[in-house]
Amino acid sequence: MSTPLTRTDYWNRTGPVPKVRNGDTTHAEAVSDIETFTIPAAHTTIAALHLFGIADGYIVTATTGAPDLRVGTGVAFDQAGRLTLLIAGGVAVIDQTVDADIITDVPTAAVDAAGIVLPTGDFTGTKVLTVRAREVGVEGLLGNAPTLVHAPWLRLLDPAEVLTGTDLVLAQVIMSAGGVVSGITAEGRALVGGHGQRFELRRPVSGTLRSGQQPAASLSARADGGIELNLLTPGQPPRLAWAIDPSTASMSLGAPPTTTAEAALQIDRGATDSLALKLTSAGPGWGSGLRLANTSASARTYGMYSGSDAKLHITDVGAGLDRLVIDAAGAVGIGIGAGPARRALHVEGTEIHSGGTAGGFSFADRAVGTFTEAPAAGQRYVWYASGGIARLWSGADLFSSSPGEGNVLDTSRRMRVRQGPDHSAGIWFFQRGPGQDRAFVGMASDTEVGFWGSTGAGWGLKMQTGTGDVTLSGFFDTARRMRVRQGPDHSAGIWFFQRGPGQDRGFVGMASDTEIGFWGNTGAGWGLKMDTATGTTTFKGGSGPFQSAIVAKGNIGVWAEGAASGILASGNPAGTFLGDVRITGSLSKGGGGFTIDHPLDPEAKLLSHSFVESPEMMNLYRGTVVTDADGSARVTLPDWFDALNDDIGYQLTVVGEPTLTAIAEPVRDNAFTLCSERPHTTVCWQVSGVRQDKWANANRIRVEQEKSPAERDRYLHHAEYHQPATTGIAHTVEE
Numbered sequence: 001m002s003t004p005l006t007r008t009d010y011w012n013r014t015g016p017v018p019k020v021r022n023g024d025t026t027h028a029e030a031v032s033d034i035e036t037f038t039i040p041a042a043h044t045t046i047a048a049l050h051l052f053g054i055a056d057g058y059i060v061t062a063t064t065g066a067p068d069l070r071v072g073t074g075v076a077f078d079q080a081g082r083l084t085l086l087i088a089g090g091v092a093v094i095d096q097t098v099d100a101d102i103i104t105d106v107p108t109a110a111v112d113a114a115g116i117v118l119p120t121g122d123f124t125g126t127k128v129l130t131v132r133a134r135e136v137g138v139e140g141l142l143g144n145a146p147t148l149v150h151a152p153w154l155r156l157l158d159p160a161e162v163l164t165g166t167d168l169v170l171a172q173v174i175m176s177a178g179g180v181v182s183g184i185t186a187e188g189r190a191l192v193g194g195h196g197q198r199f200e201l202r203r204p205v206s207g208t209l210r211s212g213q214q215p216a217a218s219l220s221a222r223a224d225g226g227i228e229l230n231l232l233t234p235g236q237p238p239r240l241a242w243a244i245d246p247s248t249a250s251m252s253l254g255a256p257p258t259t260t261a262e263a264a265l266q267i268d269r270g271a272t273d274s275l276a277l278k279l280t281s282a283g284p285g286w287g288s289g290l291r292l293a294n295t296s297a298s299a300r301t302y303g304m305y306s307g308s309d310a311k312l313h314i315t316d317v318g319a320g321l322d323r324l325v326i327d328a329a330g331a332v333g334i335g336i337g338a339g340p341a342r343r344a345l346h347v348e349g350t351e352i353h354s355g356g357t358a359g360g361f362s363f364a365d366r367a368v369g370t371f372t373e374a375p376a377a378g379q380r381y382v383w384y385a386s387g388g389i390a391r392l393w394s395g396a397d398l399f400s401s402s403p404g405e406g407n408v409l410d411t412s413r414r415m416r417v418r419q420g421p422d423h424s425a426g427i428w429f430f431q432r433g434p435g436q437d438r439a440f441v442g443m444a445s446d447t448e449v450g451f452w453g454s455t456g457a458g459w460g461l462k463m464q465t466g467t468g469d470v471t472l473s474g475f476f477d478t479a480r481r482m483r484v485r486q487g488p489d490h491s492a493g494i495w496f497f498q499r500g501p502g503q504d505r506g507f508v509g510m511a512s513d514t515e516i517g518f519w520g521n522t523g524a525g526w527g528l529k530m531d532t533a534t535g536t537t538t539f540k541g542g543s544g545p546f547q548s549a550i551v552a553k554g555n556i557g558v559w560a561e562g563a564a565s566g567i568l569a570s571g572n573p574a575g576t577f578l579g580d581v582r583i584t585g586s587l588s589k590g591g592g593g594f595t596i597d598h599p600l601d602p603e604a605k606l607l608s609h610s611f612v613e614s615p616e617m618m619n620l621y622r623g624t625v626v627t628d629a630d631g632s633a634r635v636t637l638p639d640w641f642d643a644l645n646d647d648i649g650y651q652l653t654v655v656g657e658p659t660l661t662a663i664a665e666p667v668r669d670n671a672f673t674l675c676s677e678r679p680h681t682t683v684c685w686q687v688s689g690v691r692q693d694k695w696a697n698a699n700r701i702r703v704e705q706e707k708s709p710a711e712r713d714r715y716l717h718h719a720e721y722h723q724p725a726t727t728g729i730a731h732t733v734e735e
Helices: 025-050 692-700 727-735
Strands: 053-057 069-071 074-077 083-087 116-118 127-132 134-141 145-150 154-155 170-177 181-185 198-207 210-220 227-232 238-242 250-254 265-267 289-295 301-306 314-315 321-325 332-334 346-348 361-364 381-386 389-393 398-400 426-431 436-443 450-453 456-465 469-474 493-498 504-513 515-519 523-530 537-539 593-597 606-610 618-625 632-636 645-654 661-665 669-675 683-690
Touching: 069 127, 116 154, 134 456, 134 606, 154 321, 504 645, 618 632, 645 661
Parallel strands: 250 265, 332 346
Antiparallel strands: 053 074, 069 116, 074 083, 127 154, 127 170, 134 145, 170 181, 198 210, 210 227, 227 238, 238 250, 289 301, 301 314, 314 321, 321 332, 361 381, 381 389, 389 398, 426 436, 436 450, 450 456, 456 469, 493 504, 504 515, 515 523, 523 537, 593 606, 618 683, 632 669, 645 683, 661 669
8 A cells, every 4th residue: 555755743832933842753754754755755756767687887797617606896776766885895685595575684795896706506507687675674874773774686587587667687698518608798788778758968057257158059849759959049930940849750850840751851941041961071972972772682772972083983883883973163073983984974885865755865056155056057956766766856856767668867957978089979879789889979070970880881871961851771670669750741650662663552540630550552442441540450351252351360260359249240241260169158139041952953963951940948859769569668868868958848749650659657767668569660750958057047048028218219121121221230330
């Protein structure tokens, strides 16, 4: 049960003015003053102002290869605020087995200036050396009055035995047999700390005939859990020097209290122009440097420093190489090693890259002293790339270059090649295969421009710059497009002159403003014309029975594809096929049959038969069979009959004397059985079926259907309905 702080009242307060009471102080009054006031108040005050631990001293040492520990004098406070003093001339308890609760008859050992020796002979393994506040009773120190002597209790405990806050850890001790000390660590040793919301730092000051002190700074804990240090100047508001954010543990230097640090260390100098951070050294290198390290497995450490060589170095620390150096003149070197930067920007080892939507390299005319944003007279140029094409710009793109055929050099303005010390102005063309110049385009003389072939042709073409006359010394052959413009002639084109007849025999060119074609000059006229808008091509052929407008030869003579129809032919007949015809889709016709040379008069006549028509996809099978002695006959059909046919029909006809016949067993397993009333009867049979294969099932004939809007009021066979040709569907297509 706790007792309130109580002390003796030595004042007589019965009169109008309090007076000190008469008489001697009794033991009871001393107990009240000491035991219930002074000691509890001191303990409470120490516990409130300090965090328990070692305040000073208590140094623990041992001799190598020997037992025992020496504990030096010291001061400590436990969690309850009790003072633990190990002082020269005092005593300490070193008995490890004495009862913690007894006061009398407790053996003690003297403490000298070097401290006290703690025997370890009975211990092995790892133990924790602790000290606990303790008082022991001693008789005769103050006459016959009993006394209590302060005697700190030094013990070697197992870690689990340590009572935190009461047993103060001095060291962790490792001992071998016989208590020989082999190791001492400070693990678990706590030092005294203080706690409070605000600590004020003061500095000594002096003046005329005066010496004193004044506040210099205050370290305080904020309500949000942060910490800040303010500089104090008399007569002025506090100035924040630094603060620590509680949520991120980030430190801000000079920032306003309301600012949240965005980095582990943030410096804000406000409106002042003084330095935020300065690193100074007189050494050759890293003394004034800063290193940035990432501890990931594949990361590297980089740094920068101002060297004694008057250069700023940005360095790959792991490789020991400067990646970027800026010298005293402002020249920047990248990858140049120890050598000097030869230009304002000097790069070695790789090319320079500029990317992004505004990537490029800008450079000015050397005679222009300022930067020109929008050059109109070549004051500034920019090399850049866009759309896979490299371009040179100065107010507008001047020329471009790309890997595409013919795009290595593309200019939107005229080019000029000047004559230098060579024979003439021009361009040589070097071929990679032979490794030589093979042609030249340029001036053949002061008044002629031309083409020169260096493998024997010489000047194959020359044009007079005054008259425009062109001289060719060989064939004209081009692998690129040409343009022929219409002049005073009827149309633009090319005539072809044959040496034998000595005449123009053909013409390729425009037949009209919207038609291009081929003209034959020996009677054919326009044998082929193509409409330049629609691509429709018209061919003109001969008038003989086997003279064709088009003769196509090849593995496939004609391959035609069309959105509405692959081939549309008209005539009588519209088409003639000299050979087999294969159709993989449906065949629609007005009628059909076969036509052959007449068997009785093949030289003069033809014989024709009509197809058998049906609204169904019908197959027909026939044969003749003779019934056996029982009047029965088994007819075997092809092994694919059942798979191909459905909806089977039968017809039987007797040859000879009439008799009754019937189907005894319908088709099953590609066979059926018929019977006759009279045995040995010859029977002609006929079986029909409707196709049921996949193509037939997907493409059934629509027996009746409506005409499309384009075909409405049009006829496939207008003449048979006594209608004019303009109502024919074929006429609609021709339109």
